[in-house]
Amino acid sequence: MAQHKTLKISALLIASAFSTLTYGAGFAVAEQSVTGLGRAFAGQAAVAEDASTIFFNPAGLTYLTHSQIAQGLNFILPQSEFNDNGSNAPALGGAPLGGREGDAGNLAIVPNLYYAHRLNDDVVLGIGVNAPFGLVTEYSDNWIGRYQAIKSDLLTININPSIGFKATERLSLGFGINLQYIDLELTQAVDFGTICASALVGACAAPLANDGKVKLTADDWSWGFNLGLMFQATDATRVAVTYRSKIEHNLTGKGKFSIPTNVPGALAGALGFNDGAISGSVALPESASLAIHHQVNDKWAVMADASWTRWERFKELAIVAADPTSKLNSTKEENWENSMRYGIGLTYAHNDKWTFRGGIAYDETPISDAYRTARIPGEDRKWVAVGASYKYSDRVTIDAGYTHIFVSNPEIDESLDLPLNHELVGDYDASVDILGVQMRWLFL
Numbered sequence: 027m028a029q030h031k032t033l034k035i036s037a038l039l040i041a042s043a044f045s046t047l048t049y050g051a052g053f054a055v056a057e058q059s060v061t062g063l064g065r066a067f068a069g070q071a072a073v074a075e076d077a078s079t080i081f082f083n084p085a086g087l088t089y090l091t092h093s094q095i096a097q098g099l100n101f102i103l104p105q106s107e108f109n110d111n112g113s114n115a116p117a118l119g120g121a122p123l124g125g126r127e128g129d130a131g132n133l134a135i136v137p138n139l140y141y142a143h144r145l146n147d148d149v150v151l152g153i154g155v156n157a158p159f160g161l162v163t164e165y166s167d168n169w170i171g172r173y174q175a176i177k178s179d180l181l182t183i184n185i186n187p188s189i190g191f192k193a194t195e196r197l198s199l200g201f202g203i204n205l206q207y208i209d210l211e212l213t214q215a216v217d218f219g220t221i222c223a224s225a226l227v228g229a230c231a232a233p234l235a236n237d238g239k240v241k242l243t244a245d246d247w248s249w250g251f252n253l254g255l256m257f258q259a260t261d262a263t264r265v266a267v268t269y270r271s272k273i274e275h276n277l278t279g280k281g282k283f284s285i286p287t288n289v290p291g292a293l294a295g296a297l298g299f300n301d302g303a304i305s306g307s308v309a310l311p312e313s314a315s316l317a318i319h320h321q322v323n324d325k326w327a328v329m330a331d332a333s334w335t336r337w338e339r340f341k342e343l344a345i346v347a348a349d350p351t352s353k354l355n356s357t358k359e360e361n362w363e364n365s366m367r368y369g370i371g372l373t374y375a376h377n378d379k380w381t382f383r384g385g386i387a388y389d390e391t392p393i394s395d396a397y398r399t400a401r402i403p404g405e406d407r408k409w410v411a412v413g414a415s416y417k418y419s420d421r422v423t424i425d426a427g428y429t430h431i432f433v434s435n436p437e438i439d440e441s442l443d444l445p446l447n448h449e450l451v452g453d454y455d456a457s458v459d460i461l462g463v464q465m466r467w468l469f470l
Contacts, residue, residue, distance in 0.1 A: 053180070053402070054313075054335065055160050057100040057136050058082065060464035063427030064413015065385035068369030069329025071254060072266035072317035076425075076466055077140035080154040080188045082315075083254035083268040084200025087142055087150035087190030096140045098425075098464035104131040104457070106163070106403070111452040113170050115220065134162040147192075152202075154186040159208070159310055163401070171450045172215040172237065174400040174440055179211040182310075186252070196258040204252060206310075208275050209245040216240055216299070217448065218289050236286040238294075242345075242354075244279030244304065262321045272312040272339065278305045281347065281354040298353040306345045311336045330370040337362040337392035361397050365390040369409070383413040383427070395437065403436035403454045413462075423466040431458035 057063060059078035062070045073079070074086025077096040107129045138156040145151060161180040165172065188202035216238040254268035282301045285294045294300075317331035340362040347354035371385025387409035393402065413427030433456035441449045 053159050053161060055136060055157055055182075057102065057460060057462065058138055058154075058156050058158070059096075060098040060100070060425045060427050060462035061383070061413065061415065063100065063429055063460060063462040064383035064411055064425075065329065065371030065373070066369050066387040066409040066411035066429060067331075068371030068385040068387055069317040069319055069331045070369075071268040071315045071331060071333075072256065072264055072319040073329055074256065074319075077142040077152060078138065078154070079190075080140050080142065080152040080186055080202065081138075081156055081158075081252075083256060083266050083317075084152065084188040084190045084202045084252065085198040085254040085256040085266065085268075087152050087188065087200060088148070088192050088198040089256070090142050090144065090150060093143045093469040094141075095467045096138075096464060097466075098138050098462055100136040100138075100460060100462040102134045102136060103459045104134075105129070105455065106131045107455045108169070108171065108400075109452050109455065110170055113449060113451045115448050129165075132162050132164055134160070136160065149189065149191045152188040152190070154184075154188065154202075156184050156186070157182050158184050158204075158206075165400075167215070167237075167239075171400045171440075173217055173442055173448045174450050175212075175214050176239070177211065177213040178401050181207075181209045183207045188252075198256045200254045200256075202252045204250045204270075204273065205247070206249060206273050206275075207245070207247050208277065208310075210243070210277070212242040213239060216283070218286050218294075220448075236288070238286050238289070238299070239284040240281060241284075242279065242281045242304065244277035244306065246275045246277045248273050248275045250310075264319050266317045266319075267315070268317075269314045270312060272336070273310045274307065275310065276305065276307045278303070280304060281345075281352075283353075298349075298351050300349060300352050300354075302352050302354055303348040304345050304354050306343060308343055309339045311339050325375050327373045328371070329373075331368070333367040333369075335365050335367075335392070338364050340392075359397070361394070362392040363394060365392040371411075379417050381415040381417075383411075383415075385409070385411045387411075389431075398436055398438050399440050400438065400450055403438050403456070405434040405436040405456065407434070407458075408432040421468045421470060423468075425462075425464040425466065427460075427462045429458075429460040431460070433457055 058081040061075050071083040074089035077094050079086030140154045142152040159182045164177040185205040186202050190200040193199050218238045250271040250273035252270040256266045258264045281304050283299045313335040315333040319329045321327045340360045342359050344357040367389045369387035374382045389407040391404040391406050393404040409431050411429040415425045417423050435453050437453045439451050
């Protein structure tokens with residue numbers, strides 16, 4: 027039934043691209059460092075410029091000269107404007123779908139906080155609080171694809187205690203635990219009008235009933251780990267390898283239907299449109315990065331990386347309702363593919379006060395054309411970034427970064443299940459602007 031589609035939690039989670047405009051490919055959030063933002067996160071696992079290395083490579087903690095706090099805010103404004111190209115309802119003889127074209131882009135604010143504490147010359151402890159996955163995307167209630175998606179809201183909070191230590195004069199190792207909370211909400215419309223006009227003629231007070239709506243909420247706590255190494259190959263060059271584990275979430279929550287007033291409640295219940303408890307699982311994927319940092323001279327440094335994410339774990343996502351007859355039950359194929367990200371950046375130390383950064387990156391999408399949805403019309407992205415730091419005093423440094431992401435215009439042809447079978451056909455004009463600000467305090 028088409029209504030099964032309403033609760034496909036998989037669509038929910040993939041929406042984290044902030045509707046294609048996610049910060050990183052899939053539904054990963056790359057914005058974990060404002061200094062890194064100014065280089066498009068190129069070579070970030072080997073940079074170790076501030077306490078945000080807790081997220082990217084805990085081995086980099088040994089490169090911090092003092093204990094410090096880094097507090098950052100990222101303002102992320104995606105554009106995701108849908109252009110209709112023949113969306114229709116095959117169940118109604120191919121009639122065009124009513125509704126307006128939509129823009130799913132909404133301003134999102136992503137904070138992060140890191141604290142690094144140097145115990146001695148060889149050991150540094152740290153803790154980070156961030157959001158490695160997330161989404162904020164919301165279309166209007168009457169947009170043309172409302173039966174595929176209206177609101178998608180995913181939040182993760184990750185608490186990451188870490189340790190970095192020097193194994194030798196040239197080799198540093200790091201390890202961290204990730205305690206992660208996930209909270210998610212999905213809404214979309216249910217077409218009771220088509221139900222009444224086709225399979226249930228005469229059963230409703232009016233043949234063209236208003237749209238109903240379904241809302242799904244669920245949450246969970248789970249954990250994983252991250253680890254890394256950093257090797258000082260020469261006085262000027264270091265290489266780094268880092269790995270973040272997958273985190274399995276078993277979400278529990280509830281689903282709730284809003285039934286139009288002209289659809290009898292008993293009829294809706296008999297058709298399976300009943301509120302109830304739900305559960306589902308998702309594996310947030312593991313990732314790995316190989317990075318290099320080279321100090322050209324006392325002014326210039328260059329860095330680069332290649333990073334991999336195992337999105338192939340995301341084959342399908344099923345929702346199980348306590349009531350086996352409920353329309354809350356669903357399974358959706360995703361069949362994502364592993365993806366790569368490549369970046370190159372530079373840093374220029376202008377003087378004792380000012381440091382400037384720049385970088386570019388190419389970010390592959392894990393989503394093939396056949397599995398693109400309105401919740402995440404993801405496509406390949408190209409990053410262009412600039413940034414700067416101002417040393418306000420011996421203890422305080424202020425950082426800023428700006429990135430523009432060019433998104434290859436995604437095309438979509440997404441159909442609901444029979445018998446309703448609404449088909450959303452079109453493409454998106456997509457891009458992302460990100461502004462980050464950060465303050466660092468050193469404990470001298």
